[in-house]
Amino acid sequence: MKTTCYHCGDECNEHQKIEFDDKSFCCNGCKTVYEIFSLNDLTCYYDLQESPGATPLDIQGKYDYLDDESIIQKLLSFNDENVQIVELYIPHIHCSSCIWVLENLQKLQKGIVTAQVNFPKKSVRITYKVDQISLKEIVVLLSSIGYEPYISLEDYESGSKNVDRSLIYKLGLAGFAFGNVMLLSFPEYFEVNEFWLEKYKHTFRWLMFAFSIPVVVYAAQDYLISAYKGLRSKLLNIDVPIALGILVLFTRSAVEVLFDLGSGFFDSLTGLVFFLLLGKFFQQKTYNYLSFERDYKSYFPIAVTKVNKNGNEETIQIYKIEKGDRILIRNQELIPVDGILINGNAQIDYSFVTGEANPVQKKSGDKLFAGGKQLSGAIEIEAINSVEQSYLTQLWSNAVFEKDKTSKFTTITNKISKNFTIAILSIAALASMFWFFTDATKVLNVFTAVLIIACPCAIALAAPFTLGNMLRIFGKQKFYLKNATVIEQLAKVDTIVFDKTGTLTTRANSEVKYTGSVLSFNEEKALKATLRASNHPLSRTIYETMTKISLEKESQVFEHTGKGLQATVATVDVKVGSASFVKNEKEQFSSDTSVHVSIQNDYKGKFTLKNTYRKHVDEVFQTFSAYDLSVVSGDNEGEKVYLKKRLPENTTLLFNQKPEDKLAYVSQLQKKHKNVAMIGDGLNDAGALMQSEVGIAVSEDINVFSPACDAILDANQFEKLPKFIKATKQTMRVIQYCFIISLIYNSVGLYFAVTGQLYPVIAAILMPLSSISIVVFTTIATNILGKKL
The missing domain is CATH 3.40.1110.10 (Calcium-transporting ATPase, cytoplasmic domain N)
Structure with a gap:
C-alpha cells in the first residue's frame, strides 16, 4: 500500500519514510514544518486542503549572501531604523492554504509584523522589525516551510513576469482531441453498417476513449479541482455542476466502450471541455482588455513643487520627477519618491507604509522613503530615482486603511451563485428521475444538458465586467476610484457632505x-x-x-x-x-x-x-437637491449669507469645524442610517473621509493625496460629480439587467434540456455564448454611460 506524506502529499519511499506523531513524512524537512506548525498552534493549516505544503529544500548556507547590507538594500521596499518591508516573489503560492500560512507568518516569528499575499502576482509583502529578525532569517523561514522565494539581484522582477500559458495549452489539447473524436465518430453518425464500421468500429471507439483521457485529466482539471476543493470546504461553487457533467459523461462513455455497449459520448465530452475553455479564454482576454492598468499616472492627477537650480519653484506632474531633482515637500504632504533630505526639520510619519504612527526624526543627509508624510514644516529632498510605478497605488490599498465598507452586492452575487447551483442540481436530479421511468435512453443526455446549460457563469461575470469597465471609463474622465466596490457604495449614497475651502x-x-x-x-x-x-x-x-x-x-x-x-x-x-x-x-x-x-x-x-x-457650484448643488446636503467648514461664518442664497434650502451649513468635528458629524449622520459621501480636499478631512461610506478627495495641483480616501477627483472635473454619481446608479441597474437576461436564458435553456431536446455538446456551445452575450451587453451598456459623461 502506498503511503503519502502528511505535509506535501508526495509518495513516501518505504526506506526513507519517517513516522512522527502517528503521521508519515517523506523527509525531515516536511516533518520539521509539521513540528513548527504544531508548536505554534497552526495545525489548522492542514484543514484547508489535504497535503497543502511543499517539500522544503536543502537551504543550509544558501542565503548567506543576505548578510551583505548592500544586497539587502537592493531588495527592500522600505527601511528605517526600526521597520523594514520586503516584497518576495514565491512561485509555489497556488491555493488558499498557501495564502493562509503566509499571512500568518507573524505567529511563527514575533519579529514579523504583517504579511500580505498578492495571489495573482504570487508575491508576499512582509513588514518586520529589524531588531527582532533579519531578512535572511525570514527567507530561511519561508524556505523551511516549503515556500522558497525567487530572488534575482540582476532582475528582481523577472520571476513575476512569467506568463501563464496553461489555458492556451489546455485549449489546444481539447481542440485537437475534439476534432479527432468528431472525425472518428462519422461512421457512427452516418450508421455505416458495412465494411468500415464492422472492421474498425472497436478501433475507433478505443481511439476516442484514448483521446478523451488527457482531456479529462489535464484540460478539464481546473473545473474538477475547483469543484473538489469547494465540496471539501462545504461550498457549492459554480464549477460543481460542470465537473459533475464532465465526470458523468466520461464514466458513462467509458463503461459503454469497456463492455461493448455502444460508442459513448466522447464527442460531447471533448466538445464540452473545448467550448468551456474557449469561453474561458474569451472571458480572460476580454477582462484583460477591460481592466485598466492601475498605475500612478492614472490614479494621481497631483503634482509636486520642483526647486530649480536658480531657486525658482515650479509645479510638475508627479511622474515627471527624475533622479537628482530637488523637491519641496510641504507640511502634511506625502513624499512621492525615495530621496535624500537636503534641508529642513523632517518629522516623517510612515504610518501609511508601516501602520506605526510614531513620527521619525531625520537629519540632513538621511534617506527618506516614498510614502512618508512630513509633519513639521517644509523640507527639501533630492530624488534618488524616479517615481516607482504602482508604488503609491500599493500604498493606497494598504490594509492599514481598510475599513468595513463591505459590498452587499458581492454577497448577493455569491449567494445567487450558491443557490443557483443547488437549484440546478435539484432540477437535474428530478428530470433524470422522470426520464428514467419514461424513456431511460434520455436520462444521461437530460442530466448532463441541464448541468451544462444552466451554468451560472453569466451571473458571476455580470458584476466584474460591468464594474471593471466603469472603473476604466471613470479613470479616463479623471475620476479615480480605489476599487470596484466604491462604485456600488456611491450608488447607495443618500447624504453628501462637502468641505468648503479647497473643495467648493x-x-x-x-x-x-x-x-x-x-x-x-x-x-x-x-x-x-x-x-x-x-x-x-x-x-x-x-x-x-x-x-x-x-x-x-x-x-x-x-x-x-x-x-x-x-x-x-x-x-x-x-x-x-x-x-x-x-x-x-x-x-x-x-x-x-x-x-x-x-x-x-x-x-x-x-x-x-x-x-x-468653482464654476457651476450652483448647478452641482441643484442637481444634488434630492440628497441630504451639508457644508462643513473650518472657516468662520463670513460666507454663510452668500452660501444660503446659492445653495438649496435644505442644505445644512456648519462653520468653525475642526477636523475631529467633521468626523463626528459624519458619524452622527451614519447613526441615523444615512449612507454618507464625504467630499474634501484631503488636508483636514482625512478622518471624515475614512469614516464615510465613500470619501472623495478633490485634487488640484498640490500633493495632498491621502490614503484615507476612496476616490480622487480632478478639481477641473468637479462639475461632473453629479453625473459620476448618477452613472454609478445606472451601472448597478446594468448589472440587474444582466441578471434578468441570464434568468431568461437559463429558463429557456432548461426547458429544452429537461424535455430532452438539447444534447450536451449543443449545451456546451450555448454556455460560453451566454457568457459572451453578458460581456457584450455590459460593454455596450457601460460605454453608452461613458459617452453621456
Missing part, C-alpha cells in the same frame, strides 16, 4: 487684501518662509501673491491643524492663522474670510480673502 472654493483668481501695520523687509521674508511650509489653500493663495519678496530658507515651522502656523525664521517668531490662534480677541467674530498675522507675539494685521467658488 479654488485658489484661482482669489483676491487678497492686507490691512494692518506695515511689515518690515525681514518680517515679510519670515512670513513668506512660514507660508511656504503649508498646504492649506488660504496659505498657498497668500504665498503666491508674495512673488517680489525673497525667500528665507532656514525655518522651523509647526502647523496646528485647523488653527494656523507657528514658526521661527532667523530669530523672528511668526504666527499665522485664525484670530483666536494669534490672540486677536477683537477679530474672533469677524464675518469675513481672513488670515491673521502676529510677529514676535505682536499682532500686525490680517489678509482678507474673497473666496472664488
